[in-house]
Amino acid sequence: MKGSSVKEAAIWLRKGEVVAIPTETVYGLAANAYSVTAVQKIYAVKNRPLSNPLIVHAINTEQVKSLVSDFSPEAEVLAKSFWPGPLTMILPKSADIPDIVTAEQQTVAVRVPSHPLTLELLSILEFPLAAPSANKFNYISPVTAEAVSEMLGNEIPYILDGGRCQKGIESTIVSVEKGQIKILRQGAVTGEQIESVLQRPIVEQHSSVHLHPGMFKKHYSPRTPLILMDSNSDFSSLGSQKNVAAICFSGNFPSASVDKKIMLSNSGDLEEAAQHLYAVLYELDKGNYDLIIAEKMPDKGLGKAINERLIKAAVGAQ
The missing domain is CATH 3.90.870.10 (DHBP synthase)
Known part of the structure; x- marks a missing residue:
């Protein structure tokens, strides 16, 4: 209820x-x-x-x-x-x-x-x-x-x-x-x-004597395979993939054609990107895509937290 x-x-x-x-x-x-x-x-x-x-x-x-x-x-x-x-x-x-x-x-x-x-x-x-x-x-x-x-x-x-x-x-x-x-x-x-x-x-600290929530390498993971990439990545392998969705932060990602593209923030706001991250992942995971590619965030501020989750999601989705 x-x-x-x-x-x-x-x-x-x-x-x-x-x-x-x-x-x-x-x-x-x-x-x-x-x-x-x-x-x-x-x-x-x-x-x-x-x-x-x-x-x-x-x-x-x-x-x-x-x-x-x-x-x-x-x-x-x-x-x-x-x-x-x-x-x-x-x-x-x-x-x-x-x-x-x-x-x-x-x-x-x-x-x-x-x-x-x-x-x-x-x-x-x-x-x-x-x-x-x-x-x-x-x-x-x-x-x-x-x-x-x-x-x-x-x-x-x-x-x-x-x-x-x-x-x-x-x-x-x-x-x-x-x-x-x-x-x-x-x-x-x-x-x-x-x-x-x-x-x-x-x-x-990436390792600790303390067990703590979020410590496992696999976490926050969709069931759909997910790859973390940046604007300099090699997108040539995507040509053989069907039904690819992309989670984007910058306007020029990805440099290859995909079936669906969702911007986490149209204004480049990391706070807005964090707000949308899990909702977008969940939406795409229910969308029957064969692959999700996600753009790596700037490695600063909230970008570090978003990247930490995307890295663990990619490990879990492989």
């Missing part, structure tokens, strides 16, 4: 069920973060391996502090700058967080979302929400309630419809440890923004 009733969503969550919720990034599949049984249902519905930890969503920074054993000065700065919003911090967990949420690690991924419906929901609940994206494991993340319904509708009792997600890609994940900030997953908050508030350089 799909609707906009926060009270209805709360009823199901209090029963120990999973509910799809809107966030500013993508739709999440939520359950009581304190309940092992409820969290197990998230993993079961998604076919998600238990080695992949979840992000816990809280109403505010004060609730986050009850979920962790240490909240450093650096975490305070990041929280004041980016919460509510699309930044996830990995911090030492408190004893209240079950091991199933953290893949048996001693750290937990936490954030305060900014979507008004989900904040209203969190404000009336007695517990925080564990919530990965509301899709099958490794598939394209949904940015509309309709997409969630098509992917999971028969497996969950309620989808809280909050309209289309504003950011369109997942949160940035950073580890905050011993005064050091490391980006573990690129996302809707850019490295440049984080460096600006901290007033010092940060590390972009």
